[in-house]
Amino acid sequence: MTGARRSQGPLLSFTKMHGLGNDFMVVDAISQPFRLRPEMIRKLADRHFGVGFDQLLVVEPPGLPDVDFRYRIFNADGSEVEQCGNGARCFARFVRDQRLTNRRVIRVQTAGGVIELRVGREGWVTVNMGVPELNPAAIPFAADERQVVYPIDVDGQSVELSAVSMGNPHGVLLVDDVDKAPVETLGPLLERHPRFPARANIGFLQIIDRGRARLRVFERGSGETLACGTGACAAVVAGQLRGLLDNQVRITLPGGDLVIEWQGEGAPVMMEGPTARVFDGQIRLPAEPNQRRRNRRPSGRQPERRSPGNR
Numbered sequence: 138m139t140g141a142r143r144s145q146g147p148l149l150s151f152t153k154m155h156g157l158g159n160d161f162m163v164v165d166a167i168s169q170p171f172r173l174r175p176e177m178i179r180k181l182a183d184r185h186f187g188v189g190f191d192q193l194l195v196v197e198p199p200g201l202p203d204v205d206f207r208y209r210i211f212n213a214d215g216s217e218v219e220q221c222g223n224g225a226r227c228f229a230r231f232v233r234d235q236r237l238t239n240r241r242v243i244r245v246q247t248a249g250g251v252i253e254l255r256v257g258r259e260g261w262v263t264v265n266m267g268v269p270e271l272n273p274a275a276i277p278f279a280a281d282e283r284q285v286v287y288p289i290d291v292d293g294q295s296v297e298l299s300a301v302s303m304g305n306p307h308g309v310l311l312v313d314d315v316d317k318a319p320v321e322t323l324g325p326l327l328e329r330h331p332r333f334p335a336r337a338n339i340g341f342l343q344i345i346d347r348g349r350a351r352l353r354v355f356e357r358g359s360g361e362t363l364a365c366g367t368g369a370c371a372a373v374v375a376g377q378l379r380g381l382l383d384n385q386v387r388i389t390l391p392g393g394d395l396v397i398e399w400q401g402e403g404a405p406v407m408m409e410g411p412t413a414r415v416f417d418g419q420i421r422l423p424a425e426p427n428q429r430r431r432n433r434r435p436s437g438r439q440p441e442r443r444s445p446g447n448r
């Protein structure tokens with residue numbers, strides 16, 4: 138490995154992006170396959186010692202017919218997750234900017250299912266986020282039967298929340314004022330509540346009128362973020378099921394606005410919002426243990442580099 142100390146791994150190129158301040162490290166693993174373990178993802182996510190991000194987004198070749206890419210999502214804590222709404226928009230912009238596709242309608246395979254992205258003007262992207270899942274067992278959320286609102290005991294009190302999956306699990310609580318919502322206290326307690334066996338993203342929803350709402354989200358695996366796309370979708374579903382919101386809603390998050398549309402049960406949730414590229418960068422990964430051994434050999438074969446998926 139020319140130029141690198143023997144104990145060092147490959148240089149990894151990435152692009153830093155965000156959707157309303159929900160920020161991402163986006164990596165093309167098609168042209169640079171690599172392997173990342175959870176502890177390395179956590180180091181890269183660190184805002185002082187690493188790149189710093191809410192989620193790592195990995196672009197891989199499609200694993201299914203009739204889709205254009207596979208898109209993998211890792212939270213800052215290294216956990217792999219099923220879906221990321223803001224990330225999906227940034228993904229669509231990235232693959233076009235990198236000339237990995239020239240399509241404006243892109244079908245993408247995620248761990249939570251196949252989604253369709255439509256690239257508009259000035260970096261705006263519309264995403265068909267799929268049909269929300271409301272059956273508790275599939276969310277997953279522990280409950281005897283499906284309800285619009287579930288009482289749940291947390292921190293010595295009983296609160297009412299809705300449970301929705303957008304491919305990833307969400308709990309949604311109504312609050313009078315998001316600025317005074319107990320995000321720091323109830324967010325982490327509900328994220329890890331035993332009734333959410335896969336943990337959950339927790340949304341605090343303030344209804345303004347039938348077409349507008351404010352939302353803060355304590356995200357599973359990343360803490361409170363400036364915006365959460367799947368959280369905005371889950372909040373509109375919860376608000377409609379409670380009879381408080383119309384089909385099209387402007388959701389205002391700390392990082393900005395998303396437009397969410399849902400025509401009701403059985404229909405997909407549509408999300409529209411902006412994307413932004415911040416900078417391109419490179420970071421040198423530490424050598425894999427077995428790579429260190431190969432590096433020590435005078436004429437070692439270049440180590441095989443594979444994306445995180447090929448564990």
Ligand SMILES: N[C@H](CCC[C@H](N)C(=O)O)C(=O)O
Pocket residue numbers: 159191192212218219220221222223224305306338356357358359362364365366367368
């Ligand atoms: N923290 C989420 C993944 C990222 C979702 C969020 N960034 C979005 O825009 O949907 C989870 O563990 O399910």
